Amino acid sequence: MVKTILDELIEANEFLLPGNTACPGCGSTLALRYVLKALGKNTVLVIPASCSSVYQAIYPKVSFKVITYNVAFASAAALASGVKQALVKKGYDNVNVAVWGGDGGLIDIGAATVSGAAERNEDIFVFVYDNEAYMNTGIQRSGSTPPGARTTTTPLGKIVGFKKPMSFLMLLHGVPYVATASIAYPTDLYEKVKRAKDVKGFKFIHIFSPCPPGWRFDDSKTIEVARLAVETGYWILWEGGYRDGKINLTLSPPSRPYKDPSKRKPLEEFLKYQGRFRGFDERSLKKLRDWIEYQWNFINSFT
């Protein structure tokens, strides 16, 4: 039998241990499973305050089987830069130094830090698992919350802002590797991380990661919600990077069909499972559709 990617995945070590304290159905742990499978044991995770700093479990035990360094909320990308530079200075060249954090830590409070590390093209990975709010503190809106979603700081779902398109922003920083991914497509995620490992310089991977309690859907629906995000065109999978004056961007296979708007499922499919969109009104709907259109426009202008 030929070795398939599934065989490879099964063979790859599991660095996320069962018995962690994540919520049932948490998308983020699933994402981390594949990120770590791809990175392998030669990895230092740098984790800012987030659900991950909690679900790894409480001292003196931990649920991750790689070196895990818990750090202050806004510090991660800079701190990881320091770790990496020290390791290189000490002659340990190929350790994967990887930031693993949420949208709050890496897209809001830590945005300047991530941007600085990107601009300097530090040889690190930054993984954002995007659950579109501050979950660890109990579902407050972040810069990555879609307009109109209910959170505890936007209890009526009034529109505050624009979901900050962090992956586009990173791409424009001229770094060599940027990708989006989704927990609904673990193989795609795994392969992207593998490819990123071959890239020297700054690597940014933005992973769509639904959160059952935060988005208010049934635990079992995590994958379905994530898949619908892709199938409705709300979340787009791609990878790209900068090289020699050019931005390259390729749609990843799962998203290719949805370049054609008529192939996309109705956005309502994605919204319907989620309590956070209850009472979503026309204005919000338009904002969100516009946002989707905006993303596709951006991507189409590069592909």
Next chain:
Amino acid sequence: MVKTILDELIEANEFLLPGNTACPGCGSTLALRYVLKALGKNTVLVIPASCSSVYQAIYPKVSFKVITYNVAFASAAALASGVKQALVKKGYDNVNVAVWGGDGGLIDIGAATVSGAAERNEDIFVFVYDNEAYMNTGIQRSGSTPPGARTTTTPLGKIVGFKKPMSFLMLLHGVPYVATASIAYPTDLYEKVKRAKDVKGFKFIHIFSPCPPGWRFDDSKTIEVARLAVETGYWILWEGGYRDGKINLTLSPPSRPYKDPSKRKPLEEFLKYQGRFRGFDERSLKKLRDWIEYQWNFINSFT
């Protein structure tokens, strides 16, 4: 005689007073002249640490004739948000609350703050005068320093990073108004600020502003250097914004000819006056050319 724009400019009040303490030939003061002419007296300037916090002169005197609030380095965009929201709450709706700062304050240390205000679409102006380094502290590299330029922290001009394309990043934040400008084209700058005044929401204007001591060129060459930046295609003038799912971007008249690369002056013209590019090598030159190409690619993809 028909009233020309020049007449309008002459009639507009001067809010930058002579006898400030900027260096002779400073591009930033020139930019501020036109920004204030366009904003008018109903303006609150919020100024983070920078040359502007110094060249406004020393207590108990000041060289600006609008309310000027000097604030901590990384705080400006958030602080201005607070000022604006308070004024609106108090019923003073049309005061221009404008951040005026350098690239260090607004593109590096304050990047998350600017990004946050943009993402929330705060009804403020953010003006960056980009002199491509931390000048007030004596010419250290910033995230906006072009690769290969000499600064006191890159004394040999070794390449550190990629000039962070802040205006593109802002545009992708989905804000209603973003523009670039240059002190070589004051009318263009003035008209952009005028147009921005009619826009509700976040307005970002990025002004190319040469610095004679920082870039090491003769005081008198400020305008020429700025003009060459445009004529070589290094700095591109455009304006745009987000609306209803679409990013609009228009090349401004001074830059239109240079869409055609063959119309551009050789990059060396821009470099030659500037001591910071002394010893600029092939590798740096390529990096810089790539960077120019990258910018044009981006712009072309929208126009």
Next chain:
Amino acid sequence: MSEIPDNHLILPISKPTKGAGGKTGSWRVFRPVILEDKCIKCMMCWMYCPEAAIEAHSRNEVPKINYDYCKGCLVCKEVCPVSAIKSEREGE
């Protein structure tokens, strides 16, 4: 009460442990059960278990749920393409 310890370098260092958060299987409200005869060994349940609580060593074996840690989210049941996983209320 808080005493200054004799050791001056007590570090908050944790060791990787299965079940670091306890036997999280006890959190379950519903229990997923793989119906061996229906299972086509596509491994989708294994692939999508957010808990890594399904054990699979090769594609020739029916994957096994580790009930010590399965939290009962039922993601596995949802993703199974042939409905080979059923769920039961715990304690019933």
Next chain:
Amino acid sequence: MSEIPDNHLILPISKPTKGAGGKTGSWRVFRPVILEDKCIKCMMCWMYCPEAAIEAHSRNEVPKINYDYCKGCLVCKEVCPVSAIKSEREGE
């Protein structure tokens, strides 16, 4: 020496003042001089003076340099399209 003042609310409030940084004209090494007869009143010098040290009230008058504050950068000389501004070394 630092005494606690009686006033509890001493504020660092500065007033807009021409010449807040002193008579910056004294910084000049070179002095720009507008040659009235050559001047075509295009106002370019006025427009580009980073110091706002050139006074212009209408397009019918030759602009006037305020030597109290002109720092002598000679930007005006550079931008003048008809070379109507010459420069002289100060104190010569």
Next chain:
Amino acid sequence: METYDVITGNDAVAWGARLSRVEVIAAYPITPQTTIVEKLAEWVDKGEIDARYIAVESEHSAMSAAMGASAAGARAFTATSSQGFLYMFEMISWAAGARTPVVMAVVNRALGPPWNIWSEHTDALMARDTGWIQFWASNNQEALDSIIQAYRVAEDKKVILPAMVMLGGFVLSHTAMPVRIHDQDKVDQYLPPYSPPHYVLNPKLSEPFAYGNILFPWDYAKVRLSIQRAMENSVDVIKKAAREFQEIFGIWHGDLIKEAYTDNAEMLIFALGAVAEQAEATAELLRKKGYKVGVVKVRVTRPFPKHEIAKLANKVSRIIVIDRDISFGWDGILAGEIKATLHEHNVDTPVTTKIMGIGGDDILPDHIEKAVKEVYNK
């Protein structure tokens, strides 16, 4: 209309802000503070209070936005904890220098690393040099009332400084207990609208000016040291605010300090916040057992109530200070300041420091009792 409800300390703080008619709120989530601003966000969203809520992207920005709003003439509020407090540290210092009378609730929580979300007072004490007035609430009623009093004091024309109100994480923030929610009219009577006696960032109201450009040392020293004068002024203002509060609302939380069982006490326990109230409950027990112990709740740590403390200390033969904090390489922070105060006032009553409750280590009555007895019987 006055109501009486069982609410958490955080809800009490939110009510304090609401009754104070705050106009601009800028805040950022952090456990155990978050439910304060969630509550306020909810009220704003539902139109129950007429304020603007700025959902900033960090605490540095929360304080920046709040003080910007204050400088523009609005009554501004924020709240934070622990790492968030340290992340905004630059702006905490700045807000005092800028004389913006922002009020901030600080829900005390231990600092990392390692992560710990429980109560400890080191966070707020670290800012004791910054020019903020510091109140410590010992129960939920006091949390609510102190927010209102804090605005009164902060905005007083003789003061004009920001003020922070501390409450213990979880111990108060997440513990519900009966709280009187005052009548809005009465609060309005107690706390007039904010009318800044100094600069306002509004070109419709002010001539152009610049605030805060460079000052030479001689000018700078005057400006900065005037903060010290304002602090001195605040002592009487705090006392008056507490007195009038009692007159209108009939509630007394103390002014700079609050005494309990100090009459003919031979020994005093000093502590902050809920720890002080815990000590009070313990002292009640100890009194019954024949120990003549009293409790001094230090309600305000800035301005530091030197006179009040020295006077009380002079009357006893022993003092114990319970510090739910530590300054590494020094000792308990409150104890240190009390010792310095006593030295300054020639009071030689010995002071014993007890560090307790670090990182939320529960402070049981037994712990206090044991510590007290040890000193008492020495």
Next chain:
Amino acid sequence: METYDVITGNDAVAWGARLSRVEVIAAYPITPQTTIVEKLAEWVDKGEIDARYIAVESEHSAMSAAMGASAAGARAFTATSSQGFLYMFEMISWAAGARTPVVMAVVNRALGPPWNIWSEHTDALMARDTGWIQFWASNNQEALDSIIQAYRVAEDKKVILPAMVMLGGFVLSHTAMPVRIHDQDKVDQYLPPYSPPHYVLNPKLSEPFAYGNILFPWDYAKVRLSIQRAMENSVDVIKKAAREFQEIFGIWHGDLIKEAYTDNAEMLIFALGAVAEQAEATAELLRKKGYKVGVVKVRVTRPFPKHEIAKLANKVSRIIVIDRDISFGWDGILAGEIKATLHEHNVDTPVTTKIMGIGGDDILPDHIEKAVKEVYNK
């Protein structure tokens, strides 16, 4: 090869870092610190030192990167001032908690607003609770030497804490004076390479582990309070480091304190940094005029040299503390700690606080003389 040159305090610091063979430098510009890191950047760029320079985008990131590098086993350095110091405050506290023996130079500068770039000590003193060892340099030679000693102490297996070295903005940072630049071999003999006795973030050297996930209070308290024990240990380590430094280099800057003219003194002046040396020069004059005054330079403020100070204070009848700092609503910070120390040690020598030199207000010998005489003749 040893050389002897006239260099600024900032260059002296840069030399201190260079001779200490720092491996990773992460820093951000701020006046009057900037020339330190400019010098280091230049050396790195020119290959004169074998280190990595990370030109981060803020001070928060500077400290983050430095401590990250330290956690990964490298000798790390940074430097800052004033607002930059406050901007990294969260990470200052974090670096100590994380037991990363980073060394940081702090060029003391007054805080805003308003803007002021001159010397004042409040910035560094604000971090006195954070778990950093604090050295104060009183001249440029001491600045250089203290960086080297700071690494020795910080990395000592009995300590493992970060250390900061303060020098007055402009007063030292930009003032050039003769400095001996030591022989590299001798420094290498004094300061061995950093070999962390604890965790290292390197999977090639360590088994997988997690650092700093949540700790329950009882565990947390132990971890944090072990910092206090390390501080206690550091007292002897600092003394030994100073002694051995003297043996190897023949230079004595004091250990935790340094005395001058204290023999049969009737009055002592306490101060920090260059102010202390200024006081020393003044005391020399005063001695000539018949005043029996001595000077105690408090060289280390954390751990606070309680025993040393109490012992000296006990022998005199008057003390004056010159504080180039202020804690608003309190008083001079150093004076406060000295008072507390004396109370603790039952020393009743009266202490007078003199706040001087705020925002760079120049401290002239006359000022000191006048203040001393006032107290002396009381």
Next chain:
Amino acid sequence: MYYEVIWVGRGGQGAVTASRILAKALNREKIWAQAIVFFGAERRGAPVYAYNRISDQPIKYHHFVTDADVIVIFEPSLIKLTNVLSRARDNATVIINSAGRSEDMDSELHKYRLAVVDATSIALQLNLLVAGIPVINTAMIGAFAKAMGFPLIDSVKEVIKEAWPGKMGELNAQASEKAYRETRILENIKSVS
């Protein structure tokens, strides 16, 4: 009057809310009550504690409840998992949600005054489900009222209706009432069955 109460449930079951509702109901009757919570970093499903102190005088204590006069247990499995009974005072009342027969219960329980209610069934009957999980906390408050004789069940219902306006409040109030009626008090478990 002075009682200390421990509530033990799982993350998501609303033990914290229950303790707060109880305190609010007591407050209506001028009984002073504190509701305390120990926050670990629980995600859904992990054991969660909440506490009350109840008195006729204001309480100045601010520590956690260590031992209790009343222990409310949201499901029998929590007894072993948490060992909560070790914190019961002599003469404590234990209130437990269980469908089982008393004699099938953990023998440890036999030492206490026991109140048993099948709150899960009540929730299911009323269709009180959140994300598929029966909501039993309001029923447990009803059981408390019955077991302890205070607060009045009407106070409980009023507070519940205030907390959740509309249908949800109505149903939850019904649950508490139903539980109040159905709770069986077993003074000495061995003697009954």
Next chain:
Amino acid sequence: MYYEVIWVGRGGQGAVTASRILAKALNREKIWAQAIVFFGAERRGAPVYAYNRISDQPIKYHHFVTDADVIVIFEPSLIKLTNVLSRARDNATVIINSAGRSEDMDSELHKYRLAVVDATSIALQLNLLVAGIPVINTAMIGAFAKAMGFPLIDSVKEVIKEAWPGKMGELNAQASEKAYRETRILENIKSVS
């Protein structure tokens, strides 16, 4: 031996550097010297001060020089602008860059021992220009050496050459040497001319 020196120039003229070079040159001769700078927030062109303290003993003072034994003035216009002469001690030496004849000089100068050098011409002759501005600071150090008799001009030149390796150092060393030779000392200005 104890001297205090004030240097006054304009931003960009290198007064600070001059005071440092002087201190380095003295150091070669085992004379202890401090070089102090008062940093305002000057941009190019504004008056700038620098100071030295010079002694045969290490100096522990750390304040600014208030009054001076030597005042070095980079151009005559600075006398009025800064009123620096009010800070001259009796018997002070004033060293000034001027092309003018002594008798044309500010009458205030007449009170002091005066050293005059045409540093601007020296700089122009040697083509020592930065951004069009003559660099006169090294010449002024030469003038100092001549006026005060220390340090040796050779020490000055060595330090200059170390500071700017290559051509620049060579030229600057020449400038200092030339200035050393050309400086005229006027013990009592009235009596000479």
